[in-house]
Amino acid sequence: MTVRLLLADDHPVVRAGLRAVLDTEPDFTVVAEAATAERAVELAGGVDVVLMDLQFGAGMHGSEATAVITARPGAPRVLVLTTYDTDADILAAVEAGASGYLLKDAPPEELAAAVRTAAAGRSALAPAVAHRLMDRMRTPAQALTKRELEVLRLVGEGLSNQQISKRLFLSQATVKSHLVHVYAKLGVDSRTAAVAAATARRLIRR
Amino acid sequence: MTVRLLLADDHPVVRAGLRAVLDTEPDFTVVAEAATAERAVELAGGVDVVLMDLQFGAGMHGSEATAVITARPGAPRVLVLTTYDTDADILAAVEAGASGYLLKDAPPEELAAAVRTAAAGRSALAPAVAHRLMDRMRTPAQALTKRELEVLRLVGEGLSNQQISKRLFLSQATVKSHLVHVYAKLGVDSRTAAVAAATARRLIRR
DNA sequence: CACGGCGTCAACCTTTCGGTTGAGGGCGCA
DNA sequence: TGCGCCCTCAACCGAAAGGTTGACGCCGTG
16 A cells, blocks of 8 residues: 655755655655645645645745644545754644654655555654653643733833833733743743743744 | 756655656756755765755755865856745855855756756756845845854744853853844844844844 | 633832943954 | 944943733633
């Protein structure tokens, strides 16, 4: 039985590389490529496994596309294949229904093995990734409230508490209050560290 | 006349992709691959063009390898091929003697054209990259020094002056001194604003 | 309805940061 | 041999941010 593959990555070179590595396997067939996450959603029907990058230059994020694809009945398995292994990315991908999470520096054999594992309906997490996920479960990520996120975003834009308070029609005391909660939830103790942590976890965008 | 190529990238998939895209060109031959910058330096003899990534998981940076390779007599041309186009990366690559700077999301035709341009001894800068470089030349006033950039990067990672001073073996006074200069050059007045401005201008990456 | 989470704010204190002045050594370039 | 730039550091001060306690109203849920 042949495994039909869809390659979703915005880099032509990476797509060519995946094709070169996977299409030579006798039981794999690359049936389509997508340069955007939107296109991947369109093409996901009729394949068995989707190899999905997370970062696309613009537009939909890979984890969003994964959620859309896996939500459908008779959906293909989605194997996330990305460059980074930040907690937030992994979490988002797994929550979106990804069957696996691989890093792009994985050797070809590992890649092929993961595709077979995913095609068989089992979970294929790279060891390093699985470990990270375990860590995460132990300390559940505190979700920031809308207001906290709003304040944090302005901090990320470089505004002072004074400026934020004016922008949001608040007192400085309130801004500080929100930030204290943000620091606690992110496990940091300064505004710059909060921005760094939130950026790494993709809570805020830049 | 055949152009002999060396592919230097730590991702097997990317190397396979480059090989797939370039080795099919009748006048190109991929004669070697390197998974590390150190290996690229070893293998650079005997090829005409090196396709060089900048980020290698560990060890030598691509721009260092580029500098070493281009410094030798009869050196091959080095074409930098990376994911990001931050000012600092581009500058470093060009200063290291790179003949071109391409982004990995470039279409295959552009890639092949750039290799031919480099092989012919001409400069091959992606339009977006060239534009950035021009910007840089036009306003050299706000150029941050290496040290200032180094400090700013750590600020962006959320470190305090205290932590930065320890990390770089400096006194806090020196860290503050660098930051004061950074603020002046970026036209801001706080560390968070400096990070925001530097990110917007692609002086630092996240 | 009582409870908890959220959003708002005040007062107070400590620590860090921002900004200034001044200064010395190293290095390249005119 | 100067000059200027870069990097380094000290001392000092005011301003901003960090941290704590306590408080009040709103709202949704058990």
